Amino acid sequence: MTSHPFDDAVALEPLGDGRYAGRTHPAYANMVGPFGGITAAVLLRAVELHREVLGSPLSLTVNFAGPVADGPFEVVAEPVRTNRTTQHWSIALTQEGVVATTATAVFGLRRPTWSATETPAPTAPTAETLDRQQLPPAIVWAQNYEMRFVDGLITPGAEHPDSVSTLWMRDSPPRPLTFASFAALCDVYYPRVYLRRGEMSPAGTVSLTIYFHADAAEVSAQGEAHLLGSARAHRFSEGFFDQTAHLWGRDGVLLATTHQLVYFKA
Amino acid sequence: MTSHPFDDAVALEPLGDGRYAGRTHPAYANMVGPFGGITAAVLLRAVELHREVLGSPLSLTVNFAGPVADGPFEVVAEPVRTNRTTQHWSIALTQEGVVATTATAVFGLRRPTWSATETPAPTAPTAETLDRQQLPPAIVWAQNYEMRFVDGLITPGAEHPDSVSTLWMRDSPPRPLTFASFAALCDVYYPRVYLRRGEMSPAGTVSLTIYFHADAAEVSAQGEAHLLGSARAHRFSEGFFDQTAHLWGRDGVLLATTHQLVYFKA
Numbered sequence: 001m002t003s004h005p006f007d008d009a010v011a012l013e014p015l016g017d018g019r020y021a022g023r024t025h026p027a028y029a030n031m032v033g034p035f036g037g038i039t040a041a042v043l044l045r046a047v048e049l050h051r052e053v054l055g056s057p058l059s060l061t062v063n064f065a066g067p068v069a070d071g072p073f074e075v076v077a078e079p080v081r082t083n084r085t086t087q088h089w090s091i092a093l094t095q096e097g098v099v100a101t102t103a104t105a106v107f108g109l110r111r112p113t114w115s116a117t118e119t120p121a122p123t124a125p126t127a128e129t130l131d132r133q134q135l136p137p138a139i140v141w142a143q144n145y146e147m148r149f150v151d152g153l154i155t156p157g158a159e160h161p162d163s164v165s166t167l168w169m170r171d172s173p174p175r176p177l178t179f180a181s182f183a184a185l186c187d188v189y190y191p192r193v194y195l196r197r198g199e200m201s202p203a204g205t206v207s208l209t210i211y212f213h214a215d216a217a218e219v220s221a222q223g224e225a226h227l228l229g230s231a232r233a234h235r236f237s238e239g240f241f242d243q244t245a246h247l248w249g250r251d252g253v254l255l256a257t258t259h260q261l262v263y264f265k266a
Numbered sequence: 267m268t269s270h271p272f273d274d275a276v277a278l279e280p281l282g283d284g285r286y287a288g289r290t291h292p293a294y295a296n297m298v299g300p301f302g303g304i305t306a307a308v309l310l311r312a313v314e315l316h317r318e319v320l321g322s323p324l325s326l327t328v329n330f331a332g333p334v335a336d337g338p339f340e341v342v343a344e345p346v347r348t349n350r351t352t353q354h355w356s357i358a359l360t361q362e363g364v365v366a367t368t369a370t371a372v373f374g375l376r377r378p379t380w381s382a383t384e385t386p387a388p389t390a391p392t393a394e395t396l397d398r399q400q401l402p403p404a405i406v407w408a409q410n411y412e413m414r415f416v417d418g419l420i421t422p423g424a425e426h427p428d429s430v431s432t433l434w435m436r437d438s439p440p441r442p443l444t445f446a447s448f449a450a451l452c453d454v455y456y457p458r459v460y461l462r463r464g465e466m467s468p469a470g471t472v473s474l475t476i477y478f479h480a481d482a483a484e485v486s487a488q489g490e491a492h493l494l495g496s497a498r499a500h501r502f503s504e505g506f507f508d509q510t511a512h513l514w515g516r517d518g519v520l521l522a523t524t525h526q527l528v529y530f531k532a
Contacts, residue, residue, distance in 0.1 A: 058506055059473045059527045061327040063370050065347040065354040080365050081331040085505070086472060086529065088331040090356075090368060092346075099346050102356060102370055104329050106472055106527070110504035114532040116462065118429060119500040163384055196382065206352060206372055207325045209475045211508040211527050213501045234385040234512065235479045235520045238376035239351070240324055242477040242523050244510065246500065254501045257508050259525050261325045261372070261477050263352065266380040 004175045005144060006184070009038050010045045012075060020046050020075045024068060028141045033068040035141035036205045037187030041180040043091045043103045046077040048179065053079075054087040055109040056216050057179050061209045062103045069095055085109045110215050119257075121248040124150040127168035127226040145188055146172040148226070154195050163192035163233040163243070174224035177249075179212065182219060185227060185247065186210045186258040192233035192243045193264045203264040206240070214255040222249045239263060270441045271410060272450070275304050276311045278341060286312050286341045290334060294407045299334040301407035302471045303453030307446040309357045309369045312343040314445065319345075320353040321375040322482050323445050327475045328369045335361055351375045376481050385523075387514035390416040393434035393492040411454055412438040414492070420461050429458035429499040429509070440490035443515075445478065448485060451493060451513065452476045452524040458499035458509045459530045469530040472506070480521040488515045505529060 009025035028038040040062045047053055073095050081088045086108040093101040130148040137143070152165030169188055171181060191203040231245035240263055247256045275291035294304040306328045313319055339361050347354045352374040359367040396414035403409070418431030435454055437447055457469040497511035506529055513522045 061370060061473070061475065063354050063372060066349060080368055083332060088329050088365075088368060099354075102346055102354060104327060104368055104370060104473075106329060108506075110506070113503070113505050113530065114459075114463065115501075115503045117501045117503075118498065193380075197380065207327070207370075207475075209327065209473075209525060211525070213503055213506075213508070215504060232384065234523050235381075235383045237379070237381045237383075237479055238481060239379050240374075240376070240479075242479070244523070244525075257500050257510070257525075259475065259477070259510075259523075264379065 004171070004173070006171055006175055006181055010041050010180055012042065012045055012049060014049060018050055018077045020049070021072065022075055023072045024070050027144060030141055035187070036064060036208060037184035038141065039068060039093065039101055040187060040208060041184040043075060043093065043101065044105065044183050045180050046075040046091055047089050047105050047107060050077050050079065052082070053107060054082060055107050057212045058086070058106045058108045059209065059211050060103065060105045060183060061207065062101060063207045064205050065102055066100050068093065068100045073100070117254050119246055119254055121228050121252040122166055122230055124166060124228060130168065144172055146170050147188065152195055155198055158198040160195050160198065163196050164230065165189060165195060166228070166230040168226040168228055170224065170226045176224055177219050177222040179219055182255065183210055186245065186256055189229065189231040189243065189245055191262050191264060192231065193236060193241060193266055196236070197266055201264060201266045203262055206261045206263050208258070208260040210256055210258045212256055214253070218249065218253060218255065225250055227255065239265070270439070272437055272441055272447055276307050276446055278308065278311055278315060280315060284316055284343045286315070287338065288341055289338045290336050293410060296407055301453070302330060302474060303450035304407065305334060305359065305367055306453060306474060307450040308341060309359065309367065310371065310449050311446050312341040312357055313355050313371050313373060316343050316345065318348070319373060320348060321373050323478045324352070324372045324374045325475065325477050326369065326371045326449060327473065328367060329473045330471050331368055332366050334359065334366045339366070383520050385512055385520055387494050387518040388432055388496055390432060390494055396434065410438055412436050413454065418461055421464055424464040426461050426464065429462050430496065431455060431461060432494070432496040434492040434494055436490065436492045442490055443485050443488040445485055448521065449476055452511065452522055455495065455497040455509065455511055457528050457530060458497065459502060459507060459532055462502070463532060467530060467532045469528055472527045472529050474524070474526040476522055476524045478522055480519070484515065484519060484521065491516055493521065505531070
């Protein structure tokens with residue numbers, strides 16, 4: 001039995017005192033450095049593996065400060081403050097002492113309260129009835145994700161009136177969902193400017209935030225099922241835009257809301 | 267001529283090496299500690315005042331790790347990495363050596379590119395035709411904000427079918443908009459759970475992210491005009507919910523998109 005490439009890509013060797021050794025994985029390579037989603041997953045793993053961790057992830061913000069070079073890296077995760085039900089983390093990924101990525105995370109304990117969901121999943125055909133989208137082989141990391149578009153596929157050379165993409169997604173080959181793989185799935189949407197303009201151009205995430213609505217049982221209950229995601233931008237201006245996405249699971253449960261600020265040239 | 271209370275509240279005395287001394291201001295007190303928006307503004311000011319700052323704010327994430335006690339505090343702002351067009355910051359607010367708030371920020375240079383706005387301002391009567399909402403005197407900080415609700419005012423004792431509030435807002439007394447006052451305005455929305463349930467209950471922001479779409483000229487062009495904001499939640503579950511808001515200025519320009527994760531009891 002061989003391990004899933006995702007697990008190899010997020011593997012961290014504890015060095016003690018919240019420090020870990022990791023290494024970029026060729027299967028998750030992007031144009032420059034690794035796929036941002038896999039970096040987010042690695043940083044989340046560093047907290048999950050820490051012996052002082054409290055509960056499960058509530059929020060994660062990852063700042064892509066500079067390129068991550070192919071090869072080894074070090075992660076340090078520090079519990080900055082631990083309260084009764086929440087715990088605040090500061091995390092950094094460095095290479096040869098230079099900071100490539102910074103992050104903050106909030107972990108915590110959930111408890112039964114009044115609950116409501118205001119953002120239902122959009123109506124969509126089942127995943128099985130839709131074609132799997134084959135992204136260009138140059139986008140190496142995307143080969144690890146099964147994406148079946150409901151809406152908002154790029155038409156090369158044609159502008160699109162809005163930036164909404166809705167798609168079914170999961171790891172490829174399928175893998176039971178965990179918080180870390182789920183964090184990576186929050187970053188699978190290509191930059192919304194590609195869709196609007198009908199062409200690829202230099203673009204990269206500057207800062208990514210994930211709010212985890214799902215608890216451990218809800219994450220586990222997804223198994224290898226497809227998740228439904230929908231992303232859109234709000235404003236593109238002077239080299240930057242933001243995009244927001246929602247991710248729903250089985251029975252339409254809203255698992256996460258995620259936001260990012262993206263740098264672009266166009 | 268006296269200064270505006272906002273300027274007094276965000277005043278920082280440079281101590282060198284990215285360290286600053288500040289003090290909570292009684293006019294911006296909340297139930298426990300200061301209004302989160304004023305803390306966000308203070309942390310942004312620490313970067314703006316730093317001699318190495320590059321350009322204007324692009325994103326800010328503030329993690330409210332623990333209560334801020336009334337009295338003096340220290341802020342430290344560190345430029346973690348400076349690139350050609352973006353600069354990543356790590357910021358912390360401490361009191362007697364204990365971390366109360368952590369933050370990361372991205373500042374940078376903007377440049378002309380293709381641009382588009384996908385999220386137009388909702389249709390709303392002009393601010394002048396709407397009543398000013400008087401919040402209870404116990405919510406001290408709110409007395410510094412003029413709020414004129416278009417929609418989504420709490421009806422005590424009555425549940426509300428959705429969590430959308432749309433309102434005109436500005437400093438009171440009016441003050442020309444700056445990035446710092448604008449950051450504070452991103453946090454004026456009361457917790458969405460109050461609106462849904464028609465009652466106040468213990469609640470507090472855990473993590474706040476702001477994406478600044480506006481450049482310095484667009485911020486300056488607002489002057490003392492009312493801004494239009496609209497906030498809503500996506501999912502309330504097990505003690506936490508998220509809320510997203512958009513903030514538009516003169517001529518319907520989208521100035522910011524802001525998100526937060528909120529702790530609640532109910």
